[in-house]
Amino acid sequence: MEIKDIAGISEPLKKLIEVISQGIGTLSNPYLIKKNAEARAHEIKVISEAIKGSQNNLQQIVYEHGQVSLLSLEDRTIGLDERVQQRVEFKEQKRQMNIESVTQMAAQHLDEENEVSKVDVDKDWTSRFFNYVEDISNEEMQGLWARILAGEVKEPKSFSLRTLQVLRNLSKEEAQTFSKVAQYAIKAGNDAFLLQGNNSEILDKYDIGFNEMALLKELDLLHSGDLVNHSLIRYEQDCSVAYLFGEKVVVVYKKANSPQKDIPIILFTTVGKQLLKLIKSKPNFSYLQHFAEEVNDNGISTKYGEVLEVCGSEIKHTNPLIEIPSL
Template sequence: MGEALEIAKVLVAPTTKLIEMVGQAIGTAYEPRQKRKLADATAYEISVIGEAMRNAADVPIVYDKNGVVINSEDFNRLMQRTGTRLALQEATKQLNIENIIDNAYEILEKEEKCSDDPVEQGWINRFFDSVAGISDEDLQNLWGKVLAGEIKQPNSYSLRTLDTLKNISKHEAELFQKIAPFILERNSSFFLPSSNELLEKYNIAYRDIMILDECGLINSGGFVSLNLSVSNTKPEFMYNKTKLVMVYGTKSDENVISIGEFELTRAGKELFALLDSIPNDEYVVDFADEVEKENHGSVKISIYQINSIEEAQINYQLTALHTFPINSEEK
């Protein structure tokens, strides 16, 4: 009799999803930066309020037999200045929040689609509670990337990561950016090789590692090693964005080699993915050379150029850029 109709599932545009979420979270409609002058207006408001605070005089306070006495007229002025201070604080928080939303919007503008799964309310609450006090521009950019990433794919960033990022200073973020070019990945694990020689050569101090450990971004304690089981037919590999390091054993029997590492925490992994870092190619060559020398005679290591990485599938050039030991092809 009737005809069943299949309703197509409409994908929500990433920017639309952001605007709807922000409206629910902060209770006001959001307009993109290019469509408004709110940031400039708010900045002006802050400067005016700040000037009023600087011009305010102290309230005369008298102590007599009746205790502390404040003239009612002076008390009213005090209350006005108190209101001004609170208004300044809230205006600053609002400006911080809107700057971060603007950063996320600009990222999502370049995306055509995203997951239609909703962002969890608990995550939204934690996020906006965390960002109100973030005034540094670089950190605001990082928070904007977190928000955009969570909009595109909910559950990309844990609550623990939000708490970790909230407590990171600009200096600590710069330290993390400093080690980023030297991070390698294996089986979804991200690590910084702990070789003292390499750390010293590339100006990475152990105190920097300790600071990042205290931040909750990297594990520096203990003697943690990456164990690779290799043979001449069964390789193991590590990689960054541009280079693949392939490790073979020299015998048919499997041989286990160990590489010291400082592994990134979950928060470290999630934030590392947001950094615009360029891998250090020279470091990768030095790393492969050192691993071969420490296991001389038992391994052969080759470095390849990566063409692309898509969903854990690595496409790379078949001709090696470097091979260690250097004369291994003649043996």
């Protein structure tokens, strides 16, 4: 389905509408409008409260024309076929509301974008996404799924089917643990890792314990291997390497022919790296200082600055860079 000449709708939102139409087969443009979404959210809240209040006395719930009414089962005998139909209808209505909630959030994210990739979102990916998201009712988790949908619309192949599968089975508490640990992710090129250092207690200083690390390894978000090093190899000329720490960049300067430097790290998996795109990390500045202490050596020094823009592998930052003070 190609969307053309829709007044007032940006290119990113047009592409989102195309993806939605491919995923669920039907399209209702108004629910992408914030005002209407807020009204739907109010209706959902009223319905959920009515359902919660009716559980003890087993009343039937009727929702028509924006009104919720309760009918006692004592007033009416409901046959098996009708009870099955009501259960199926309630289940599907809840799923539809989940989908609409996620797509509305995604629309808000894309409304801030000026352009998106011309590449189409894979139809199998779209189908899998909506099959999963229809059963996501927690608002916080819906927010993660919305950002994935917006990210995939903006740049297809940003999130793999494997990542969708992992996220589908992620609980709210597990997602919160990942978000906490992801604050300390260091990005360099195609790699993302945590600083373990020669002092294995570094992460403990930031309240990241063994159980949390073990959980993320079990969830396939961190690699389970313990003996992993990030190496600053020997070059015959001066060189520099940039590392992203959220909104800050640390540049490591290495003089020609200085010895190789190995830094013990914990690597994020491919799935973990993709989910990092959903997290805005803000590590403590002391974490940068720990990194500098691990790296600084004869012929190696570090400086930092504020990130202005990241374009692929190019990092634009403030100048001049500043020396990292010792702990």
